[in-house]
Amino acid sequence: MSSPSASPGPSTTAGATALADRPALLVAEGITMRFGGLVAVNSVDFTIPQGTIVSLIGPNGAGKTTFFNTITGIYKPTSGRMTFDGREITGTDPSRITSLGIARTFQNIRLFANMTALENVLVGQHSRMRAGLIGSVLRTAPVRREEALAQEKARQLLDEVGMSGVMDETAKNLPYGDQRRLEIVRALASDPKLLLLDEPTAGMNPNETADLISFIRLIRDQRQLAILLIEHDMKVVMGLSERITVLDYGTKIAEGNPAEVRANPRVIEAYLGSGAVS
């Protein structure tokens, strides 16, 4: 499908600071996730430096999404330790993780289907808002101000991705590409330091994929956030990532920059050898 010539080269934005010099944002040590007899993630060490786009790849069932879910608190890892921004977050509640600065999208789009695009983005800001029960009923000045700011920010975010024309449209009525984009905007609304994207280009055509690649790079550059990407499309992975980790059967089999990973024989055997990339 994708010809190598069309593939954009690895991102060179970070040329100045070497990857190793950047402080770590997320550090996972020996993360193991066991479901009954199945070891979905096996003692994985993993680091995401600040402001870096990191990819997690591997064949289907390699444990990528499971690893994702241990970061976002949906699963509590069987063993291992995870720190984010210097704070221990192992087994923390998902809502708390979001307020600490990790936001995510889902492999299968999980928008609030019957709410409008604008409302979806407003819900994304939930953890950054304070209004409580009594304040909301009395509609106090701080609550009104906060709500006005939230609305303004949501409109601005939607405008940035060219979706201001559809902000009052119900999410499920949006075209597929917009739904994907809205999910990212909703995640961005929580002002994350780390954005987790689970197969953001799944089901997109080459044009939409190309759009999304530049969009992801743009938000990284504008917001200085770190991005962890799960992706099957090698064009996207090689084009965006500054660092790639390869999982196979729950175990980390390789790590490095795109060129290193591409050349690694274990990776070729486990994954790329299947002909996904020419």
Next chain:
Amino acid sequence: MQQTMRPKAPFSGSLFPQARPASRRSLITAFVLGVLLLLVPAPELLAVNHILELPGRAFYGQANINAAADAGAFVLLALGLNIVVGYAGLLDLGYAAFFAIGTYSYAILASSFHGIHIPFWIMLILSALITAGFGVAFGAPTLRLRGDYLAIVTLGFGEIVPTFLVNLDNLTGGANGIAGVDQPLIGSFAVNNNISFYYLVLVLAGFVVFVINRLRDSRLGRAWMAIREDELAAASMGINTTLTKLLAFGLGAGFAGFAGTFYAAHLGFADPNQFNFSQSVLILCMVILGGMGNLWGAMLGAILIYLLQTVFLIQINNWINDLGRSTHFDFLTTLDLRTNLFFIYGITLVLFMLFRPEGLLPSNRRRAELHPETAAISEAERQEPYDTREAGQADPNTKGGSQ
């Protein structure tokens, strides 16, 4: 199907109307409705009820103002349950339990049964708090459950509470209930006739509508709807789902406490047998028939169903009986619709689910959910002009990636 790039300007106008005019319209509607509701007892006040007398029977009279006041209590209940079921999407089949707790809070703490006489206004707040407390206590262990499981557990609570009321003789008077419940006093003015009770419940309902209306458009209201739409995604957006659901449950219960307090004061009596499962189902029917997730729908549902069973059905029944007598058709003469009440509800509910599942006054959201075909039309309308911003990049033939 899909558009990579979005045409920017042309669609902001009529296709996506802004919310402002609509909110003004609803303000006017609310005002007109308020005036009409204020005038409900007017014929009674002006002693002109003979004008509205229908052949044979007084259509308008004390009994009907009485029914209107009680309907108000059910409006409060429907509004409360609407938060739990309509907004947060938690199916509660034991809501009458909270109604019972509210009723008994007032009956126990403001009657000669225990010789305690706490004023009505204080009790209104106190029993709302007590009931909300029970709501939280019931909710805390159960709200981790979803869908069917939650429904079954709430069903259980709904059965347990009346059983307790019957068996805690010393506290609740057992099967005899509690008589001689205090009537409210406003200053030195006793709320002791049906008209004043009617106005009292109007004030209470107005207050509850105000509170819920504000909550719906707040951070909390959005969080409820997000949980109803997708709980996992809601949690990932930073919503503490347990706490937010608990708030919905507690608040819904609190309003049932309101309703119970009013109901006990109006009736002057607390009867343990009126809080059974069918009562919970009745309130749920009000919310569903009126339009789940819509404030006005829930109220309309409550008024219609309550008045149907206490006023209209009796009228209709009388007409049918009269018709039977004049036509000498025995079946019609002896027919008693009231004994077939639940049969009628059942049929109505089935018909509604078949032909108008979103209820009489649906929320926009629910309508869109249940009638995708109308939404599809608007999407088709939106699709026409092709992207002109970056022409050349988009090739129509490569569109339509798998979805």
